[in-house]
Amino acid sequence: MESVEKQVYAAKKTRRLSERKKDMLSGYLYVAPFFIVFGVIGLYPAIFSIVLAFQKWNGLGAMEYVGFGNFALVIQDPLFWKSLYNTVIIGLMGTAPQLVVGIILAYLLNMAALKFTNFFRVTIFMPYITSMVAVALIFGVFFSSNESALANYTLGLFGFDPVSWKTSEWGAKIAISLMVFWRWVGYNMIIYLAGLQSIPKDLYEAATIDGANKTQQFLHITMPLLRPFIMLTVFMSTVGALQLFAEPTVFLGSSAFNRDEAMTVVMYLYRDAFQLGSFGTASATAVLLLIIIVGAAGLNTWLTSGAGRKKKGAVKR
Template sequence: MRFRIPARWAPYLLVSPFLILFTVFGLFPLLFSAWLAFQSWEPTSGIESMKFVGLDNFVFALTDGWFWKSLYNTLWLAIVSGVPQHLVALPLAVFLHQAFGRWRGLFSGAYFLPYITSTVAIAMLFGSLFSTDYGLVNQALHALFGTENINWMRSPDAIKPAVAMVVFWRYVGFNLVLYLAALQTIPKDLYQAATLDGANAWQQFWRITLPSIKPMILFGVTLSIIGGLQLFEEPFILTNGKGGSDQAAMTVGMYLYRLAFDFSDFGGASALAWIMFGVIAGLTWLTNKAFADRRGAA
């Protein structure tokens, strides 16, 4: 006798693999982290060593000087590397869209390549470029301005700009592809009508292009905020996981990692993660509200 599954259960059975994987690798770690934020626990002592400490982990994180230093570094890197991404990607996307026609995909793919390149390979490349004695960056600065060689990876004043440059180089192509995709959805009739009415290129960009791609700009800026505040890979590899001289490039993500795996404070690291969740959610909400206000004002 064949075993038949009732038709009403078929949809749940089909989505069950995803639900099982999401529960095990997504939902459970999330809930466990929320519970762990109120515990004091060292994994080497076993699960039974957990001790409820209330809000102590959150108090510790908010009064920890290293947290505020890492938050400052994170915000600095997010702004310095994030803002130029959009200031460069948007006009470059407009140029590629208008100048290269069917070939724009080839050029946008070249800009997108750093985004899919291994972070380790990128770190090795820029480690050579920023080399103190033989790096091309120092050689170029010396040839152009006559400056002395800069120890980019060990100078507290130089390491953050170096990391910001790497982050900018890696993600500007991603934003370029976003804006290029948005530009292709704008009807050409709008530009033709504007040209007949005597609008110049700048007026068409300001009155047609920019309002039409505002939703994509919001999407790109939101991703930059989230990614910037979660920045980990680039500074971690460039500084060998130590944050550089005087911890000048230590981000919150790096400090959270070290708090958990170097100092075995998983409760404090979990509390820190949820604090950053609140910061990211707050900034994302402000970004959406700012764009909404502008649309309403228009």
């Protein structure tokens, strides 16, 4: 009798294990498409690019191992440092103001007294979903080198000479920075607006009862509770600024890779790979850019979060 019970118990246990294995297998099958696609179009190109950074290859012939020779060529190239300088300057000019303006716009659009808030939200967010072709046409007309163009006409009203926006050193940087600002300020505004709407209204009511004015509420309630959203936008803006490619390429057109006034690091590695056929140096540039992005993003995140921890610690003491 006991042997029969043991056999029944063993059969039930085997059945449970088989059902658990089936559940695990079905779960893996559900998530498998993502990992397959990620491995093919994400992980494999990244690993291949790292391997290619140590090879000399023109895209067709056999590879030749050169060690750190590609990195040496890139670091010794003045155009690489020029492109890195352009990337940092355009990034600071285009992304730093949009974070500040995004917070201000989100704060204004979160006010209950403001009418037509949905209209303003959609209008400000619209550039983010606008086609880059349309953006290029708009800014190409606005920043044309003609004296009758809107930008030069506006400068003329204040007594300034016309600017050749696409060929001058700072003209191209300013125009591209404004394009980046115009396109992405609405995106950051929506993130900040979501953060503002997540703050409990009871905190503001209690602060009003205690006699705090709007400025004090903004500095001591809004900004501390908005810090996680600020950290997110700072991180994403840093990564996006260092990967800038579409805006300068579309704005400058066919001359984008022939001039260095607004060439970014991504444009530099694209030029090496697809115009000069030097995939090794292009991959080495990509690896260097990855190191720069990780360092810059980590530094910005540490600065953004470190200020809050320091202030919190000071209050506890």
